[in-house]
Amino acid sequence: MEMRIRQYQKKDKEQLLKLIENCLYQIFKVKLKKIEWDISFFRKDGILYVAEDKGKIIGSIGIKQQKKEIARLEKMYVDKRYRRRGIGKKLYKKVESFAKKQGYRQIILSTTPQMKDAISFYRKNGFEFYKANKKRNQLFFRKKVR
Numbered sequence: 001m002e003m004r005i006r007q008y009q010k011k012d013k014e015q016l017l018k019l020i021e022n023c024l025y026q027i028f029k030v031k032l033k034k035i036e037w038d039i040s041f042f043r044k045d046g047i048l049y050v051a052e053d054k055g056k057i058i059g060s061i062g063i064k065q066q067k068k069e070i071a072r073l074e075k076m077y078v079d080k081r082y083r084r085r086g087i088g089k090k091l092y093k094k095v096e097s098f099a100k101k102q103g104y105r106q107i108i109l110s111t112t113p114q115m116k117d118a119i120s121f122y123r124k125n126g127f128e129f130y131k132a133n134k135k136r137n138q139l140f141f142r143k144k145v146r
Contacts, residue, residue: 001053003087005094008048008060015057016050023077027114047098048075051087058082061091063099066108071099071145073109076118088121099145108142 008016025031046064050057059078066072073095078088099107109127111118119139127141 001082001085003051003053003058003082003090005049005051005090008050008062012050012057016060019057019060019079020075020077022079026080045102046071046074047095049091049094051078051082051091053082059087059091061088061095063095063107065102065104069103069105071102071104071107073107076109083117089125092121092125096145104145106142106144108140110138110140112137113139 021031044065046062048060048062051059059082061076062074063071064074076088076091078091096107107127109122111122113119114137119141122141125143127143129139130142131140132138133140
């Protein structure tokens, strides 16, 4: 494996959409019609990274400003065939480093109860649960940036 992490580029769009569709299908067993994609919200005060192996996008992670000192973790996905190899951790460390440099004091995220592997990953990396929205099937986690 020749994995590298780099900033997202426009040419990655189709591969990244396919990765996200596949990851969501594995969890929810529903084929999504079309994922809407707007990269612009990462441009101003955030960043989106991709993990790539031999030209193939195998993971992603993004972070953007939620409030003045709070960043929101977004679009964290790793291809099922590449999980448990430290790719998620490397992606997360990259985005956490970006958050520190930007002066964020806290990182928040939302996920669904069905994303058990993701929840386990977040807890192992220092995130703690702080609220749920049952109507929208969401769980919210947060972590202080040090």
